[in-house]
Amino acid sequence: MAIILFRVDERLIHGQVVIGWGNQLRPDRYLVVDEKLALSDWEQDLYRLGAAGVEVQFVAPEVARENLEAWRLDTARSILLTREVSVMGRLAEGGLMIGEKVNLGGVHHGPGREEFLTYLHLTEDEISELEKMNLAGVEVTARDLPDTHRVSLETLLKSKWKYS
Amino acid sequence: MSNILTVRGIVVGHGNIPEGLLDAVRRIAGDQSEGLTAISNSGLSVEDLKIKLDAVSGSDPTIMFTDLLVGSCGIAAAYSCRNTTERIVVSGVNLPMLLEFIFHRDLPLNELAERVADTGREAIRCSSADI
Numbered sequence: 278m279a280i281i282l283f284r285v286d287e288r289l290i291h292g293q294v295v296i297g298w299g300n301q302l303r304p305d306r307y308l309v310v311d312e313k314l315a316l317s318d319w320e321q322d323l324y325r326l327g328a329a330g331v332e333v334q335f336v337a338p339e340v341a342r343e344n345l346e347a348w349r350l351d352t353a354r355s356i357l358l359t360r361e362v363s364v365m366g367r368l369a370e371g372g373l374m375i376g377e378k379v380n381l382g383g384v385h386h387g388p389g390r391e392e393f394l395t396y397l398h399l400t401e402d403e404i405s406e407l408e409k410m411n412l413a414g415v416e417v418t419a420r421d422l423p424d425t426h427r428v429s430l431e432t433l434l435k436s437k438w439k440y441s
Numbered sequence: 442m443s444n445i446l447t448v449r450g451i452v453v454g455h456g457n458i459p460e461g462l463l464d465a466v467r468r469i470a471g472d473q474s475e476g477l478t479a480i481s482n483s484g485l486s487v488e489d490l491k492i493k494l495d496a497v498s499g500s501d502p503t504i505m506f507t508d509l510l511v512g513s514c515g516i517a518a519a520y521s522c523r524n525t526t527e528r529i530v531v532s533g534v535n536l537p538m539l540l541e542f543i544f545h546r547d548l549p550l551n552e553l554a555e556r557v558a559d560t561g562r563e564a565i566r567c568s569s570a571d572i
Contacts, residue, residue: 287486291512292455323519327511385486395484 286382297422305353310341362403381419447546454508490517502550506534537564
């Protein structure tokens with residue numbers, strides 16, 4: 278399978294992804310799925326500077342849904358990034374991501390968000406979205422860097438429940 | 442010391458880098474380090490970082506010193522400097538460029554940005570035989 282990592286990270290292409298994950302996974306391409314960035318040339322140029330020479334494609338969520346299968350079959354190895362849980366959820370709708378794993382990498386504190394891990398803050402809606410994905414056969418786990426501990430969605434939600 | 446035309450400096454970087462660099466500047470230059478502010482990216486989203494950068498810059502001419510060209514700090518600084526001629530990003534911050542900065546804050550913004558970037562580059566050498 279040529280999409281080697283599906284990751285939710287609001288910073289998209291940044292040090293943790295390019296150095297931390299990139300050095301281990303050696304992707305040929307980053308696929309950034311984001312409505313706004315797909316329309317903004319100057320922001321695309323900015324993010325490309327951070328990709329250490331690896332190709333970057335910016336695509337809107339609906340286009341990404343159409344391309345998902347082709348990317349999987351492609352020989353190029355891709356890391357697919359979304360800024361938001363909801364966009365990853367949209368990609369997975371209709372069973373498009375059954376059997377895939379989604380990595381929760383970094384969502385910072387904000388209004389209506391609760392802390393689950395130091396790098397992960399989620400809203401109620403995002404939790405429901407993730408549970409829905411899990412039930413639909415997508416394995417959701419949190420891990421900021423490849424060498425750190427992997428936390429399953431179940432553990433994540435249980436630990437929160439225990440302390441709140 | 443402060444004067445409406447002096448350039449403001451913000452060091453924006455990962456973890457403790459900004460405060461660490463400012464601490465070093467203070468130890469070397471004492472009170473003359475005023476005009477520099479440290480902003481860490483710890484726990485902040487790109488949007489939150491940009492809001493902080495905008496608030497500290499205000500309408501002053503400002504250089505934003507970032508540790509990396511891109512990443513959350515570089516991206517936030519680029520957003521903050523977009524559509525204004527009063528703010529410039531200088532990436533790859535190091536101590537020599539900050540020292541150059543605090544002693545020349547009365548220069549025009551563009552000239553000062555070029556000057557500190559040159560100083561920062563020149564300070565990097567590979568071998569002791571080169572000195």
